[in-house]
Amino acid sequence: MADLNKIIESLSPLERKIIPHLNFPIKEIRELTNLDQTSLLRALKFLENKGLLKVNTNKKQIVELGTNGIYYKKNHLPERKLLTFIEQNNHAALEEARKQTKLTDNEFKISLGVLKNKTFIEIKKGKLSLNASKEVLSRKMPEEAFLEMLPVEELLLNDEQKHTLQKLKNRKEIVQIEEHATTSFSLTETGKQIAGRKIESDLLEELTPALIKNWKKGKKFRKYDIQSETPRIYGGRIHFVNEAIQYARRIWLDLGFKEMSGNLCQTSFWNFDALFQPQDHPVRDMHDTFFLRKEGRLPDKAIVKRVQEAHESGLDKSKGWDYNWKEEEARKVVLRTHTTCLSAQTLASLKPSELPAKFFSIGKNFRNETVDWSHGFEFYQTEGIVIDENLTLRDLLGYLTIFYKKMGFEKVRFTPAYFPYTEPSVETNIFHPEKKVWLELGGAGIFRPEVTIPLLGKNIPVLAWGQGFDRIITEYYKIKDLREMYANDINDLRTKKAWMK
Helix, strand or coil, rough: HHHHHHHHCCCHHHHHHHHHCCCCCHHHHHHHHHHCHHHHHHHHHHHHHHCCEEEEEEEEEEEEHHHHHHHHHHCCHHHHHHHHHHHHCCCCEEEHHHHHHCCCCHHHHHHHHHHHHCCCCECCCCCEEECCCCCHHHCCCCHHHHHHHHCHHHCCCHHHHHHHHHHHHCCCCCCCEEEEEEEEEEHHHHHEEEEECCCCCEEEECCCCCHHHHCCCCCCECCCCCCCCCCCCCCCCCHHHHHHHHHHHHHHHCCCCEECCCCCEEEEEHCCCCHHCCHHHHHCCCCCCEEEEEEEECCHHHEEEHHHHHCCCCCCCCCCCCCCCCCCHHHHHCCCCEEEEHHHHHHHCCHHHHHCEEEEEEEEEECCCCCCCCCCCCEEEEEEEEEEECHHHHHHHHHHHHHHHHCCCCEEEEEEECCCCEEEEEEEEEEEECCCCCEEEEEEEEHHHHHHHHHHHHCCCCCEEEHHHHHHHHHCCCCCCHHHHCCCHHHHHHHHCCCCC
């Protein structure tokens, strides 16, 4: 009983408020005390520290509709819209179907893939044809039935529903999995002795000026348990992605590099043409590049003329691409697809007296990709160039090896590759110690004469690389889904380790 009296003397007003109702579940305690959820849970935690009860938390993974899922549930999935159109317009042309259904390019592309995989349609000579009976087409697709049953606990899904969930997770914001926690408690033997009692106290809670002025003998302060747990305090910190960028930036600066910077919006001239990518190259296709409805300005006419010559007839014994280069294509503005456009602009701005030189950048780029666990429409890249008359491929491999080792990757290898603007070219790979596989991180090489002569005025060795930085981050933090990088779960961000090697 002495221990119980000691506990009673240390009870805070918040704890004394809920003790009379400890024989009820949490929901009823909230109603009886008018406490908010946070205050109630805090009081229960205090009582748990005193050994009066045990708090139990049950976490469930609930599958819910995402932003697009809410819209599709009400207005039908894109594949259903396309299927309905084909039923009414059998053998319609692809472009007509895209326009009439008013689907986005991404939705149309996904819908075609889904319907083809289900063998509902076939595509021949650019036309869409039905390939299933009306009875089959009238049934709900598994994806439609799945959206109608949400929300649901993930643990309760059968194998077919789990397969459907996995397919929908690979599509943008149709479904999302939220963790729902329910809290309950059970009383200890000591807690049962005190539960239900109304505990009055005349013990003082704090020392105030008024109390000091009118102090009366016999007054006592409530006892405090200095060994009880206190809330963990989290200091402010920058986002772990920015921490990684700062860490990598420090590496390049320590190696004597200067930082390049530039706009996210670039003309096709700098993004493609200056890098000897032909104007009919597939990478410029609308499905890969975000084009803006705007025209940009071209640089100095002398540079433009040399780039045009490189494309049409070649430079330094090159044959070029043998086509008619057009200024209007070069003026088109895009969201940059790589940071190599900054390397091109930097080379064009250098004076002979500024050589040799070396530069780097870490910046964001954009590609028109379907968002899933391994792809995003925006990504970071670390770029670099080194200009010197005496450079060789071995110097390039040395710079990259040093960088990756400083980033914490001990095993680095290089394999031959092809890029339009470098020769020779290599792919950089790092070894994954857990999966025992080599992971591809990006390309590198020595700029071709068709790049260096128009921009520098002469053919001089320029080491160049563009390495995927998001893959580096996901490997370090063991992130399995790229979308987790910006999920911004506050609990996850608080516990992320700092980037240190």
